[in-house]
Amino acid sequence: MALPLKALFASLLAIASTLSDLRVATAAVAHHRSSSWRHAAHRVAGNRMHYHHPRRAHVHSGNHHSPAKHNRPKFAPGPWxxxxxxxxxxxxxxxxxxxxxxxxxxxxxxxxxxxxxxxxxxxxxxxxxxxxxxxxxxxxxxxxxxxxxxxxxxxxxxxxxxxxxxxxxxxxxxxxxxxxxxxxxxxxxxxxxxxxxxxxxxxxPCRKQGGVRFTITGNPYFNLVLVSNVGGAGEVVSVQVKGDKVPWTTMQRNWGQKWETNAMLVGQSLTFRVRASDGRFTTAWHVAPPNWQFGQTFEGKNFK
The missing domain is CATH 2.40.40.10 (RlpA-like domain)
Structure with a gap:
């Protein structure tokens, strides 16, 4: 009977060892998944906070309607x-x-x-x-x-x-x-x-009368938009435009506060999103009607 008992004892030890290894592996997987989720959440938050460089044109998917709001404080005076x-x-x-x-x-x-x-x-x-x-x-x-x-x-x-x-x-x-x-x-x-x-x-802070102004010039293949009368920080670091058929498109700084894109925008209602140097943004929804013409100026919501 001694041999069977030794075999049984060895089998029990093997089973215990296997269960221990399984618990360790399960914990490792759980830790890795938790870490990955935290990392993914960090990446998502980072992407929402990322301000596209004005010299790199980029077209967003039409599913991205608005950036995350962070309730940033209003622009305050700086040091002397x-x-x-x-x-x-x-x-x-x-x-x-x-x-x-x-x-x-x-x-x-x-x-x-x-x-x-x-x-x-x-x-x-x-x-x-x-x-x-x-x-x-x-x-x-x-x-x-x-x-x-x-x-x-x-x-x-x-x-x-x-x-x-x-x-x-x-x-x-x-x-x-x-x-x-x-x-x-x-x-x-x-x-x-x-x-x-x-x-x-x-x-x-810039205190302006009226809203942010968008003056559209150019031609059907090259749109040049002057952004002016900007309140709050006053400095514009990013401009995006969206049409009825064109998804959110990041415009490039041409010079000064003139922003360009070669997106085909003629015949579409236009929405502009302006981001200032303090990270705040304002969106002028459908500020230009579908029958807008080059040379016209449209006024949207300003920074408060």
Missing amino acids: KQAHATFYEGGSGTFGGACGYQDVVQQGYGYQTTAVSTAMFNNGQTCGACYEVKCVDNPQWCQLGQPSLFVTATDLCPPNYNLPSDNGGWCNSPREHFDLAKPVFTTLAKDYTAGIVPVQYRRV
């Missing part, structure tokens, strides 16, 4: 910084040059505009950003006691590397500099003979 300010000649049709704003008065900016140095321009992304500027540390030329000047960045102050940065090359990198529209320079300085004045400045 030091810079200098000059002025430049021009008119309503020229003060919006490098940003694509054909007429700053018609676009809602008035003459409270400024060109910014290359270090601030950020390849056109800064177009539309708003600043509070005040003259400081120069009683001879500053308008002491005057309220701050609030301006929108609508142009580029190009560098001049033939001149030193502290003597004529005011907009050379890495200097942060404001070249104000001439009509508003004397809000800060006593008169134009001041030439250049030291200033303090900070980013502030």
Whole structure:
């Protein structure tokens, strides 16, 4: 009887070992699945937060109707910084040059505009950003006691590397500099003979009348959309368009705040989605009717 008992005992040990291994394997699978789900959830959240680079056209599936909402806080004023300010000649049709704003008065900016140095321009992304500027540390030329000047960045102050940065090359990198529209320079300085004045400045929320404006130009094979009068952060980092037959399509920044796509949009009601530099977005649903024409401007919901 001894042999059968030994065999039985060995069989029981084998069964126990198998059950132990099964429990370990089951736990490992459960851990792996949990980890994979967490990873997948992270990827989904990451994709919802991903802002498509404006220079890479991308067409989304028509099933993606709206990005996840994150209840981001409203854009708040930034820290005060030091810079200098000059002025430049021009008119309503020229003060919006490098940003694509054909007429700053018609676009809602008035003459409270400024060109910014290359270090601030950020390849056109800064177009539309708003600043509070005040003259400081120069009683001879500053308008002491005057309220701050609030301006929108609508142009580029190009560098001049033939001149030193502290003597004529005011907009050379890495200097942060404001070249104000001439009509508003004397809000800060006593008169134009001041030439250049030291200033303090900070980013502030843009407060615009009306909604975000979309001016459509181009032709049936090339759509160029100027996005203007943007409130909140003011800076636009991504624009998407959707038609009745065309799914969400990410437009590319052409220059300034002009955005392009070769999607066939003629004859369709158009919806635009604008994402600002603070991560917030606004969607202008069916802002352009199916019979829209090139050269027309449409106004959608603005950032609050």
